[in-house]
Structure formats: C-alpha cells, structure tokens
C-alpha cells in the first residue's frame with residue numbers, strides 16, 4: 255500500500271515535466287511577450303531597446319532548451335520562479351490563491367454530490383416516474399448549459415433581483431459569497447452524477463447477485479442496504495473523481511465571472527499578461543491537484559472493491 | 566394420496582412487449598412430492614428458467630405470471646401477499662442459479678453472504694450467523710471453511726462458488742430447492758461433484774428438488790420423474806426410465822438421439838450424433854398448432870393447424886402430441 259502510494263507519486267513527476275514542456279513550447283510559439291503585453295493593446299508601444307533589455311533581464315533571450323533546463327532545475331527545488339509582473343515568488347502567489355480555489359471546488363462538488371446522488375438514486379428506484387423523467391431532462395439541460403451564461407443568470411436572479419447573495423467577489427471569505435459561484439460550477443457535475451448514479455443503480459438492481467439476494471427473501475430496502483450501496487459507491491466515487499478534475503478546469507470561467515480570487519482567475523490574468531512563470535505555476539498546480547485526486551479515488555475504490563489490486 | 570408439496574396448474578407466463586402479451590410459457594402443469602427430485606429438461610430458450618423464477622416469485626417485467634396456479638403446501642402463491650412470499654423465499658423455497666460467476670456479490674465475503682440467511686430467517690445476530698455460515702460451508706464440503714468464509718467470490722473457483730450458492734440455498738432447510746442448470750457453467754470434472762452434493766444433501770434433509778438442465782442424461786441420473794419442455798410447453802411428463810426406453814414425443818426422441826455415447830449407440834461404433842434440425846423459435850414467433858411442428862420429423866397434417874391437448878399415456882405420464890391424441 256505505501257509502496258503503491260510512493261510509486262504513484264513518483265509517476266506524477268514525468269507527467270508534470272511533460273506538462274511544463276508543453277506550456278514552454280506553447281508560449282514560445284504564440285505571439286506576444288510580457289514586455290509587449292505591457293502596451294495597452296498588446297502591440298509594441300515600448301521602445302525596441304527597452305523590450306530587449308526586459309527580455310534579457312527576465313531570461314527570455316536565452317534559447318528555449320536553456321530556459322527549460324533552468325526551469326526544471328528550479329522545479330527540482332520546489333521553486334516556481336518569480337512573477338514577471340510583481341517579482342514575487344510564484345509559490346507564494348499561488349499559495350494565496352489556493353484556499354479560495356479549494357473552497358469553491360469543494361463547495362461545488364459537495365453541492366453536486368448531496369443533490370445529484372440522491373436524485374439519481376430516487377430516479378432509479380422509480381424508473382419512468384415523473385421524478386425520473388423530470389430529473390433526467392433537467393440533468394441533460396444542466397450538462398449542456400454554458401457555465402458563463404448560467405453564472406450570469408444566477409447573478410441576475412439571486413443577486414440583482416432578489417438580493418439574497420452578493421453578486422461577486424470573495425468578501426470576508428464567508429459562505430454568502432461562495433453560494434452563487436459554487437452553484438454555477440456545481441450544476442454540470444451534479445447533472446452528470448445524477449445520471450451516472452441512476453444508470454449504475456439501475457444496472458446493479460438488474461444484476462444476478464441482486465436476484466440472488468431477492469431469492470434469499472430479502473426486502474428491497476435490505477437489498478439496497480446490503481448489496482447495492484457498496485457496489486454503487488465504487489462507480490459514484492470514480493465519477494466524483496473525474497468531475498473534480500473537470501470542476502477545477504471549469505473554475506477558470508466561473509472564477510473570472512464572479513471575480514473569485516482563485517487559481518483560475520490568476521491563470522487568466524497571467525495568460526493575458528504573458529506572465530509565464532505564474533501561468534506555468536498555475537497549470538502545474540492544477541495538474542498536480544488533479545493527479546492527487548485521481549490517486550485518492552483509486553485508493554478509496556481499492557478499499558471498497560477487493561478485486562482491485564494495488565498495481 | 567396426500568397433497569404434493571408443489572402443484573403447478575396450467576401456468577402461463579407472459580412476456581409483455583409494447584402492451585402485447587406473448588405466452589412464453591403456456592399451460593404447464595406438474596407436481597413435485599415431498600423429498601422428490603423432479604427434472605425439467607429442454608433446449609435453451611424453452612422457458613425452464615422463467616418457470617423456476619415464477620415458482621419463487623422472482624419474475625420481473627417484462628415477464629409476469631399470466632394465468633394458472635402455483636400451489637405450495639396447499640397455498641396458492643398468487644394469493645399470498647408480497648411479505649408472505651418474501652418470507653417463503655429462501656426459507657421454504659430456494660434457488661441455485663446457472664452462473665456462479667455473477668450470482669454472488671463481488672464486494673462481500675462469501676461467509677457473510679451465507680450468514681445473511683440466518684439473520685433474515687432465523688433472527689440470528691451477525692456473530693452467530695457468521696459462525697453458522699462456517700458450518701454451512703463445511704456441510705457443502707468446502708475445505709478450510711473458516712478461512713474460505715472470509716474470501717471474496719473472485720478468490721474462489723466456479724465449483725467453490727457453486728458450493729457457496731448451495732450452502733446459501735440450503736442454509737434454512739427449505740422444502741424445495743430450484744436448481745437451475747447448477748452445473749452448466751462448470752468444468753466436467755466439477756459437475757459430477759456438485760450434482761452428488763445436491764443429491765446427498767437433499768436426500769439427507771428431505772428437500773425436494775426441481776432439477777433444471779438441457780442435458781437429458783444428467784436429468785435421468787438425478788431424477789425419478791422428468792418433464793420435457795419445448796417452446797414454453799410441457800410436451801411430455803413421465804418416469805425417467807420410461808422416457809429413455811420409449812420416448813412418446815418426437816422432441817424427446819430427438820433429445821435422446823442427440824445424446825452422445827449412450828449405451829447401445831456407443832456399442833455400434835461411430836453412430837452419427839443426430840441433432841434436431843432447426844432452433845427453438847423466439848417467444849414472439851411461436852408457430853400455430855403444435856409449437857414443435859416445423860422441426861418435427863413425424864409431422865401430421867393437423868399438427869400445423871391445431872394445438873394438441875395433453876393425453877394420458879397408458880404406461881403412466883402425459884404427452885402433448887397428435888400421434889397420441
């Protein structure tokens with residue numbers, strides 16, 4: 255088990271390196287640089303000499319492979335470099351943004367789980383019922399709503415019209431500011447969880463071993479408690495893990511919309527400024543979180559399902 | 566004569582597709598006495614499994630009992646409530662399924678899956694029940710039962726899993742065991758052991774058995790009486806010996822002819838294995854008249870038009886064929 259964890263953690267290193275490499279190449283081919291982005295419309299308004307000096311100071315004049323080697327060297331010491339803009343260490347900048355991001359991701363996933371899983375379960379218990387049809391239509395719509403539009407609608411309705419929640423910002427970090435962005439971000443994992451739960455519950459209720467359980471003289475509620483929940487949990491957990499990943503990705507849009515001071519908005523701002531160290535740091539952090547969540551889900555599934563081996 | 570343990574009377578099982586009822590099983594009647602082993606034989610798709618599921622009240626849509634009566638110990642199972650039916654299941658009537666690979670919960674140790682029976686029907690605590698589960702495993706001749714009880718199904722072989730299923734089915738001393746092709750999915754060497762186990766345990770405990778198989782040879786070995794099913798109908802019901810010596814229905818004769826290596830034919834050297842031509846029709850496409858007539862070598866003219874009724878045979882038993890009409 256410990257050896258497995260260690261191996262899985264070591265496996266993340268090449269993935270992170272590959273991601274870092276891709277970002278490096280990407281930013282070397284797309285037009286624009288930090289220096290040029292200082293102009294208000296992205297065109298060079300700075301004098302060419304100034305730009306060249308800036309690039310030299312930031313280490314941007316060296317060839318790509320030299321820069322990459324230097325970067326990897328830093329990474330090995332858990333150093334993500336310094337922001338071009340503020341000259342602060344990137345690790346510090348990211349650490350500041352991590353907690354709001356985590357709050358938002360966890361809140362939206364909790365919302366998705368607490369509503370989506372019971373909804374899918376109830377729908378599966380009464381297939382073809384009104385609840386089933388309504389919730390599954392809602393789930394499909396929930397999946398296809400653009401986050402941006404949904405966020406705007408929530409903002410309009412609950413913040414501007416009803417005044418229940420603040421429309422944007424982090425406030426003092428309390429729950430009030432969290433609600434709308436968490437809902438906006440949680441709707442699509444909620445829909446997916448409801449659908450997956452429904453499908454897996456339906457499948458398990460038709461499984462041979464459930465027929466065996468019924469042949470033992472078990473009531474349906476005992477069948478659910480003794481034989482369904484654990485089996486469904488494995489599937490639900492896997493979906494939660496995958497959705498956690500996509501929530502972290504989609505947080506970029508929602509954080510920007512609600513001016514939430516998380517990694518996502520930091521990433522967007524840094525991309526437009528070509529603040530490459532911060533972009534790198536954000537993406538690497540997001541990828542690392544994604545990998546860790548996957549690992550946690552795999553370990554949990556292996557704890558529930560004896561057929562899964564730690565390999 | 567005392568009342569039989571189980572009396573199935575004119576059972577019809579409907580397969581409902583788009584509001585249309587198709588009789589997957591029709592007018593099936595048979596009885597099983599206390600402690601008796603009755604065989605049900607027929608090719609794949611003849612309706613053996615759905616008949617067994619009807620007996621234990623486990624048909625699920627699109628299948629349902631359409632007509633007829635299932636009398637168990639004098640009670641019509643269609644009349645008793647769902648709760649009484651549930652209490653009967655496992656305690657008085659239990660079932661072993663064809664697929665030992667999927668019939669057990671993969672996430673639960675087998676000991677616990679046996680123990681459930683004692684918790685459900687005997688009011689035992691889990692601790693007591695787990696102890697009795699180990700005894701139950703020992704009784705189905707599983708070596709090192711205390712260790713095996715902690716194993717998960719995927720750690721056991723198919724034969725071991727089927728033993729676990731038998732332990733579950735016999736845990737509460739049922740009056741009737743429905744064994745739906747319990748050995749079909751197993752290796753030949755294991756098959757004999759499992760059959761012997763079922764035979765020994767049911768004889769020792771006085772449990773009646775409905776033994777379902779598509780293998781007439783196996784049925785003849787295990788059962789005193791045999792019902793032959795074809796396309797949802799019971800076409801012949803006789804003493805097992807009589808069926809072999811002198812099959813009354815052409816379908817039964819076909820089944821016997823297709824048995825490999827049977828006494829007389831084996832001695833004649835390389836007697837060709839005869840298969841019955843064609844396949845069992847699907848439930849939605851049963852032919853008019855006798856359902857076997859398109860495949861029957863001894864077809865009469867009326868066979869395609871009229872459905873034969875059941876006829877009693879002089880030597881005992883029943884057949885559903887115009888040649889005996």
Ligand SMILES: Nc1ncnc2c1ncn2[C@@H]1O[C@H](COP(=O)(O)OP(=O)(O)OP(=O)(O)O)[C@@H](O)[C@H]1O
Nearest residue numbers: 580589608609610611612613614615616779847848
């Ligand atoms: N759930 C179902 N939905 C639709 N048709 C079904 C269903 N279950 C059984 N049938 C049909 O009912 C008929 C009888 O099936 P059954 O499983 O009883 O056959 P069987 O004699 O047990 O065959 P086998 O030897 O393959 O187990 C078949 O034609 C089958 O296709």
Ligand SMILES: [Mg+2]
Nearest residue numbers: 613614663745
């Ligand atoms: Mg079957």
